[in-house]
C-alpha cells in the first residue's frame with residue numbers, strides 16, 4: 001500500500017480515486033454568473049481566420065471584448081501540433097520517478113514541476129508541467145529519451161521557429177488594430193529590420209490528469225500571463241476558461257487545429273490599458289486527461305524597456321504605466337502576483 005506522501009506526488013495525480021483535501025477548492029462568485037448552457041455564440045471567444053481581409057479589425061474587436069481570440073489558417077501545420085502533443089503524452093505518461101528526474105533545478109524555471117503560480121494559492125492545482133525556458137531541456141530530454149532525443153528536440157526547435165514567425169504576424173495585427181505599426185516601437189522596429197529573434201520566450205507543456213471530482217478541483221488557477229502575448233494549443237478536451245465581468249467564466253471549447261491567443265500584461269502596458277490582459281484558468285475532467293502547449297512571448301530581451309506606445313498615449317497623455325523590462329516585471333509578478341499591473345501604474349484614472 002503506497003504511503004500518503006507517495007499518493008499525492010504531482011506525477012501520480014491521475015491514479016487517485018478521491019480528491020485529497022489539499023486539492024479541494026471552494027467555488028468563486030464568478031463560477032455562478034453564467035451557467036455554460038446559457039452561453040450564446042456572442043459569448044464565446046471568436047475564431048478568426050488569419051486570411052480574412054478584415055483580420056485587423058476582427059482581432060481588435062475580439063481583444064477589446066475578451067483580451068483573447070482564437071485563430072485558424074495560422075500557418076502552423078497540424079502535423080507539428082500533433083507531434084508536440086504526442087511528445088507531451090509520451091512524457092507525462094511516464095512513471096512519476098522518471099518525470100521527477102527532469103525536475104526544475106533550484107536555480108531555474110526550466111524542467112518538470114508544479115505550476116509556477118502555486119505558491120500564491122492555498123490549495124494545490126490538479127496539473128503538472130514541463131517548462132522550456134532555455135536550452136536545458138536538451139539535457140533533460142537526453143536523460144529521458146536517450147534513443148529518441150534528437151527527434152524530440154527537433155519538435156521543440158521547429159515549434160519555437162514557427163511560433164516566433166506567428167508571433168511577429170500577430171503583433172503586427174494587434175498593433176494595426178490600435179492604429180500603429182512595428183515602426184512605432186523602437187525594439188520591434190530593430191528586430192523587424194534585422195530579422196533577429198524577438199527576445200524572451202518560453203514553452204510550457206501542461207498536463208491535467210483525469211480527476212475524481214473535477215467540480216471541486218482546479219487545473220490551473222485564475223491568472224493573467226505576464227507576457228506580451230501567449231499562443232495556446234489545447235488537446236481535444238475542453239478546460240480553458242476566460243473571465244469576463246459580464247459573463248463570468250466562459251469555456252473556450254477546443255477546435256482541431258485552432259489556436260488560442262491570450263493578451264498578456266505586457267501588451268496591456270504597451271497599449272496603455274486599451275487592450276486588457278485576459279484572466280483565465282484551466283478546469284479538469286472526470287474521464288479524460290488534457291494537454292495544453294503554451295508559447296509565452298515576453299518581448300525584448302535584456303535591458304530593453306516596455307512602455308506604453310507614445311503614439312497611442314498621444315501628445316497630452318496620460319501614460320498609465322511606467323516603463324519596465326521583462327525581467328523586472330517577472331520579479332514583481334512573482335512578488336505581488338495579481339497586483340503586478342496595478343504596481344506599474346503611474347496615474348490612477350479615477351483621480
Ligand SMILES: O=C(O)CCC(=O)C(=O)O
Pocket residue numbers: 204206220225232234239240241280281282291292294
Ligand atoms: O491549459 C490551459 O488551457 C491554460 C494554460 C495557461 O494558462 C498557462 O500555462 O499559462
Ligand SMILES: [Fe+2]
Pocket residue numbers: 223224225280
Ligand atoms: Fe496562462
